[in-house]
Amino acid sequence: MKDDAVYRMPFSKIYPLLVAKVVRKGRTKEEADAVIRWLTGYSQAELDALAESDAAYGAFFENAPAMNPKRLAVKGSICGVRVEEIQEPLMRDIRILDKLIDELAKGRPMEKVLRE
Numbered sequence: 001m002k003d004d005a006v007y008r009m010p011f012s013k014i015y016p017l018l019v020a021k022v023v024r025k026g027r028t029k030e031e032a033d034a035v036i037r038w039l040t041g042y043s044q045a046e047l048d049a050l051a052e053s054d055a056a057y058g059a060f061f062e063n064a065p066a067m068n069p070k071r072l073a074v075k076g077s078i079c080g081v082r083v084e085e086i087q088e089p090l091m092r093d094i095r096i097l098d099k100l101i102d103e104l105a106k107g108r109p110m111e112k113v114l115r116e
Contacts, residue, residue, distance in 0.1 A: 006094065007058030015051045018101050025105040035100045038114050039093075041066030061093045070115045071096050078102060 022032045033047060041064055042050065050060060061067075071093070075084050078099045086092040103113045 004058075004091070007056060007090065009057045010053075011050050011055050011057050011060040012053060014057055018097070021101055022105045025107065027104055027107075031104055031110060032101065034110070035104055035113060036097065039068055039071055039097055039100060040064035041068065057094065058090060061090055067093065073115050074099050 018036070019029045019032045023029060033044060036042065036047060037044065040061070046065075055063075074096045076082070076099060078095050081095065083092065083095050083099050086095055100113055104110070
């Protein structure tokens with residue numbers, strides 16, 4: 001699965017889509033950034049730099065400073081696939097971010113999205 005096209009996509013192309021999804025639903029870029037930082041451990045400055053770089057989406061996750069261990073509590077379906085059943089760790093982390101952004105866009109309170 002390491003050759004999946006999603007791993008090679010530039011983070012700079014995916015990031016605006018993640019932000020746009022939550023903004024369309026009345027949430028903010030800052031909230032989307034907080035979710036991404038919570039999941040990956042990147043600082044805001046690092047996230048901003050990566051959003052402008054040509055770093056691959058797979059590398060964005062592989063090089064994350066500190067993946068949050070609470071991410072494994074994320075359950076549910078995204079794109080018809082149960083997050084907790086995904087065996088490949090990198091794809092699971094990608095789908096976890098999708099799920100968190102989806103929850104944020106659907107109006108779930110931030111403390112619940114971040115599993116606090």
